[in-house]
Amino acid sequence: MPLRLLKNAFSDAPDPRFFNTPRGLRDSYDVVIIGGGGHGLACAYYLARDHGITNVAVLEQGYIGGGNTGRNTTIVRSNYLTPEGVKFYDESVRLFQDLAEDFDLNIFYSERGHFTLAHTDAAMRTMRWRAEVNKHFGIDSEVVDRDSIAEAVPMMDLDCGGEHPVLGALYHAPGAVVRHDAVAWGYGRGADKRGVEIHQKTRVTGIRVEQGKVTGVETDRGVIKTGKVISMVAGSTPRVTKMAGITTPIVIHPLQACVTEPMKPWLDTIIVSGSLHVYVSQSSRGELVMGAALDPAILHSTRSTLDFVEGLADQMLDLFPFLGNSKVMRQWAGMADMTPDFAPIMGRTAVDGFYIDAGWGTWGFKATPVSGKTMAWTVANDRDHALIEPFSLARFDRFELVGERGAASVGH
Structure with missing residues (x-):
């Protein structure tokens, strides 16, 4: 019999929950992350751990990891075609290899x-x-x-x-391969322990923009004041970016x-x-x-x-x-x-304080750690991290496409 199971047999105290359930939304947050999948939770985790930014709300319309994070096939690799893609995904593989130790959680890597x-x-x-x-x-x-x-x-x-x-x-x-829900739970627990609030069953209905700058987020549970919003919602991206007045080729x-x-x-x-x-x-x-x-x-x-x-x-x-x-x-x-070039869209946008992490197509899960880490750095410093500069939304206006199709193959 496992020791942990034996200890529980003689204890009335249940194991602690992975996440707290906040009583309600605050009036304001320093950062609001839309999307409680792997990318959103990883970004919250690194904002708190690496940059000391803990007044953060993660808003998830469903449940944690219930979107594409829980709907993929968990393959991790870095054998891409372009120099931009290879460097980016190789950093993600390196981060994946240390996650179990970071989380103190078996992610079955x-x-x-x-x-x-x-x-x-x-x-x-x-x-x-x-x-x-x-x-x-x-x-x-x-x-x-x-x-x-x-x-x-x-x-x-x-x-x-x-x-x-x-x-x-x-x-x-x-x-x-790695257990996808364990990755989401590990990032969520780590963010929660550091003071980040994770609000499930909270749908974003609008983004307030005044004079080209984000001022707040409207939800089905009330309005939040904030100067920084990160959209990390995968297939819901067109709906969210439309709220901010931004058009993408997704x-x-x-x-x-x-x-x-x-x-x-x-x-x-x-x-x-x-x-x-x-x-x-x-x-x-x-x-x-x-x-x-x-x-x-x-x-x-x-x-x-x-x-x-x-x-x-x-x-x-x-x-x-x-x-x-x-x-x-x-x-x-x-x-x-x-996206048209099979590469993501990441970083700052034309709306001050609105950041985007999208265009992941069929390879978003394998980018979870590096996406969270680089987007957290970008938000904390208000400039694009060097690894994501090639993935700017503005590249489509400049016709500087990345061209990753040759390494996409099929949906993996």
């Missing part, structure tokens, strides 16, 4: 290795390109051949039923995923195929966590569809024919906020 499969000569050229960019910045990535893949994943049909044979892959050894597509019934461990790596539009890893509970590409229609919805799971199953069977009798246990969807 598990390095698996990440294979991005190439089925065509063009895809192989892209993999070599990415590998060279990665190596230039000290990222552990390399192009491997079919034999290496067969050795690492002997259960895979490398010929894919004769339709899409695998030619090679980009192998990224630090690729990992469009929203549903992104679906599913899990199978638990099975004995057999897949200890992460497999991604941009050509088949599929990716898969096996969880610590034995489930296969699987996803595919974005739904084609622009739609603000988290519904799941039969078309998605049928198409995904067909592609999965090309790679792993023996899964034909496996049962899909549940499926879900998140709202992916996509």
